[in-house]
Amino acid sequence: MTGFPAPVVAAPIVAVDIAVFTVLARTLHVLLVELRHGPFAGRWALPGGRVQVDESLDAAAGRELAAQTGIPNIYLEQLYTFGSPGRDPAGHVVSVAYVALIAHGGRFPPRPGGDKYAAVAWRPVRRLPALAYDHAAVVATAAERLRAKLAYTNLAYTLLPREFTLGELQEMYEAILGRRLDRRNFRKKVLALGLLHALGRVRRGPHRPAALYAFRHRRPMVIQVL
């Protein structure tokens, strides 16, 4: 229910936090920032910030991400809203968490924008430092959602460059799912789905050349992949 004017009395504050994922060196990484101010100064956390009046939640997440890390215009999806009163010692902050996915994280050396953060860095999800607030739980929830959606959507396209080989696609799935897949069954399944488009060219390397593929549609779709 809604429909109340803004109060002057104390009320919970609305913020967004973003868990940006990418795959580096066959490992799932998340983007962390080092806080410069506040009760958790010096600790690592997820990028985020307050939602402004008359700003949508999606817009707030995109704006904070671009302003504070220089990462533009990537796939963003709302994850969950965390609102326990004790999650922030400075007051009651209700945080709408987002999951973001980006291809080839190495190509975007993230940089701090403004003086809000002392540093920005990709960190492997398996070996995280102690995080501020309840952000450890946020990352865990986000990684679980990512694993689940990868199995029944084509979201893989957000994590790969435009052209890739089936081997690279499989590596990415194995990195996120955390388990090995049979190479031949993976190939059969993925090709049978018709999501890919053979480019007719090959990538040459130290071994047999591999055919290059691209996603037929680079937009979110619901399809049983695994």
Added chain:
Amino acid sequence: MTGFPAPVVAAPIVAVDIAVFTVLARTLHVLLVELRHGPFAGRWALPGGRVQVDESLDAAAGRELAAQTGIPNIYLEQLYTFGSPGRDPAGHVVSVAYVALIAHGGRFPPRPGGDKYAAVAWRPVRRLPALAYDHAAVVATAAERLRAKLAYTNLAYTLLPREFTLGELQEMYEAILGRRLDRRNFRKKVLALGLLHALGRVRRGPHRPAALYAFRHRRPMVIQVL
């Protein structure tokens, strides 16, 4: 990101809205309230209200539901957070939507508590009146989530009385999924999962008596049902 003191400047307000579902007459119903005040006075909407300082979101949802409709202590799950600036003409309200499930809705004749609502009623999801705010979208999203979760969890137990027949269980699934299921395959699948406990008693009716069952565990579990 969090860590800011409460402001005195304008900021979005946090509220909760709850979509309570039940199955009545083989049809999925949702609980609606008739608003007495505000820009949508006279229109139907989902029950809900402001989140108080130092109150968790789950607690706020449970409190509003109990206070305004008399429905106590049922299954509650956070659904999605709606925060478009234009969704409430009175100001920027960020609403955390919840899905709630209750068995045998007929047994809880919901009653308005306080003067906030003029009426409270179960309405079939397929034939809703024009709803206030963006609540039509909330109900649609909630129903979709319910359908999805029913297929891979044991949430069915929240929608049935403690004792039931396999026919009643199947009727409930068909009402929510909106399609017919083969009676014999449904029986095999459900019994093979081992979620049910045969009570050894039967329900007598106009036809052949049906064995009574109960859920072995009445708590949320993730299991592939359909």
Added chain:
DNA sequence: GGAGTATGCGTAAAGAGTACGCAAACGGCT
């Protein structure tokens, strides 16, 4: 006692998932 209907049990075919053998194509090395 027969008709009508829901319950309870079983089998056969089709489809999806899993395990795995093997040839082809490359770079690097001798």
Added chain:
DNA sequence: AGCCGTTTGCGTACTCTTTACGCATACTCC
């Protein structure tokens, strides 16, 4: 040039799950 190790690419056999459907049983109602 020829062999080795590695990755790519294709195909087959087996298992498990899903789907379709036949049929007897047990009750009420007429």
